[in-house]
Amino acid sequence: MPVTDPDCLFCKIVAGEIPSTIVDSDERTVAFMDINPGTRGHALVVPRNHSRDLLEIDPEDLAAVAVAGQRLAGRAKEALGADGVNLLNSCGEVAWQTVFHFHLHVIPRYADDTVRLPWIPTPGDLDEIQVAGEQLKEQA
Ligand code: AMP
Numbered sequence: 001m002p003v004t005d006p007d008c009l010f011c012k013i014v015a016g017e018i019p020s021t022i023v024d025s026d027e028r029t030v031a032f033m034d035i036n037p038g039t040r041g042h043a044l045v046v047p048r049n050h051s052r053d054l055l056e057i058d059p060e061d062l063a064a065v066a067v068a069g070q071r072l073a074g075r076a077k078e079a080l081g082a083d084g085v086n087l088l089n090s091c092g093e094v095a096w097q098t099v100f101h102f103h104l105h106v107i108p109r110y111a112d113d114t115v116r117l118p119w120i121p122t123p124g125d126l127d128e129i130q131v132a133g134e135q136l137k138e139q140a
């Protein structure tokens with residue numbers, strides 16, 4: 001039996017208590033259509049086990065979600081004629097997470113779609129990039 005949270009929307013979708021359009025499932029994951037799609041075919045992959053976010057999810061569930069995301073990305077190209085795919089995860093409110101059951105967005109991309117990055121890539125300060133990189137390295 002999966003670990004569930006009785007107050008969680010996505011746990012209820014996994015359990016079939018709330019309707020959804022399920023497009024893929026396996027032992028560890030379920031994928032269903034996002035009801036506010038960024039593009040045609042936008043789906044979400046979730047682990048059957050409840051976990052709040054990227055920092056909490058069991059690594060084996062995370063691996064299974066990634067593989068399911070890859071499967072759906074292939075299908076988006078084959079079945080929907082997508083030209084590319086974005087995989088997206090938001091971890092934390094400040095990073096736009098709104099549902100606190102880990103999920104991976106699988107967003108098919110089309111040459112003529114209007115989706116754009118929310119920032120304009122601009123060269124950063126090289127010293128500051130290095131300092132941040134040093135902070136990110138595993139500390140001994
Ligand atoms: P995030 O903002 O990254 O946490 O993504 C949550 C996503 O869940 C949003 O894209 C919502 O459109 C989607 N969503 C919310 N409720 C439902 C639902 N009942 N069925 C399918 N998708 C949903």
Ligand code: ZN
Nearest residue numbers: 008011050101
């Ligand atoms: Zn949940």
